[in-house]
Amino acid sequence: xxxxxxxxxxxxxxxxxxxxxxxxxxxxxxxxxxxxxxxxxxxxxxxxxxxxxxxxxxxxxxxxxxxxxxxxxxxxxxxxxxxxxxxxxxxxxxxxxxxxxxxxxxxxxxxxxxxxxxxxxxxxxxxxxxxxxxxxxxxxxxxxxxxxxxxxxxxxx
Numbered sequence: 001x002x003x004x005x006x007x008x009x010x011x012x013x014x015x016x017x018x019x020x021x022x023x024x025x026x027x028x029x030x031x032x033x034x035x036x037x038x039x040x041x042x043x044x045x046x047x048x049x050x051x052x053x054x055x056x057x058x059x060x061x062x063x064x065x066x067x068x069x070x071x072x073x074x075x076x077x078x079x080x081x082x083x084x085x086x087x088x089x090x091x092x093x094x095x096x097x098x099x100x101x102x103x104x105x106x107x108x109x110x111x112x113x114x115x116x117x118x119x120x121x122x123x124x125x126x127x128x129x130x131x132x133x134x135x136x137x138x139x140x141x142x143x144x145x146x147x148x149x150x151x152x153x154x155x156x157x
Contacts, residue, residue: 017042019148020101022093022141024080024134025108027054030156034105035062035073044072046098048089050079050108074098080108080133081119090140101144106134107156 021038025031026047035045039062049055052075059073074096079085093101112126119128138153145151 021103022046027058031107081129
């Protein structure tokens with residue numbers, strides 16, 4: 001007879017104290033809940049969102065839920081569909097005091113069910129948001145991850 005598999009966050013996510021993780025699209029949905037779980041494990045998180053108001057509301061909500069100091073919930077306005085915004089991310093992180101990243105969660109995404117639209121760079125928005133922007137962001141942030149033991153990049157599809 002087969003036994004039931006049991007998996008839980010409590011048993012499988014290590015202590016993240018002292019580790020910083022950037023999460024794109026973290027103002028709602030999977031990104032928000034990822035930030036929530038990482039905070040509960042002691043991580044410092046960087047909410048990386050295109051909408052500053054929604055990002056701020058998410059930060060307030062997470063801070064209230066965890067009683068977490070604001071210094072552990074950083075906010076980076078980032079639109080992965082805007083390559084200028086993506087290219088500015090490393091310098092903006094340094095301004096926030098982030099000089100090393102343990103993790104990068106590539107979660108932001110859009111769907112293209114309705115209308116094909118293009119970015120200011122003239123590229124198709126779904127492709128740039130879901131693939132190209134994250135690819136560029138990863139390449140630009142790798143220098144902040146290279147010397148961090150066990151660092152990782154997670155792509156949410």
